[in-house]
Amino acid sequence: MSPELRAKIIAVCNTKIAQKGENVGLSFYAFFANKNDNPELLMEAATWWIKTHQLDHFEKAKKIKDLVTL
Template sequence: MRKELREKIVEACDHKIGQKGEGVGLSFYAFFKNKNDQPEVLMEAARWWIETHRLDHFEKALKIRGMVVSGV
């Protein structure tokens, strides 16, 4: 996954956790403010989320942040 996407994911997770606490869930759309203005990057996130890791639609932000930071 490209560095910019990793940074975007960590930033979005940190923001959501800061707003709603450690139990907050999110989907990969949260990294794009629910817009499709970067389709290639959106698909990269979707492949990582759905194909590579077979994650549920909503996952805990803390879990996703940990996966991205550790390079999984």
């Protein structure tokens, strides 16, 4: 995983957890704006989420943060 994606995932997870608590769920789309301004990073996130870890569409932000910080 690229350092750029790792930093983005951690920042988004921290923000969502701070706003909505430990049980907040999110999808990999949460790391991107509604328009596709960085398709390479989006595909990296999708591959990591779907192929590498076979995660459900929505997962707990804490679980995602834990996966990227291991």
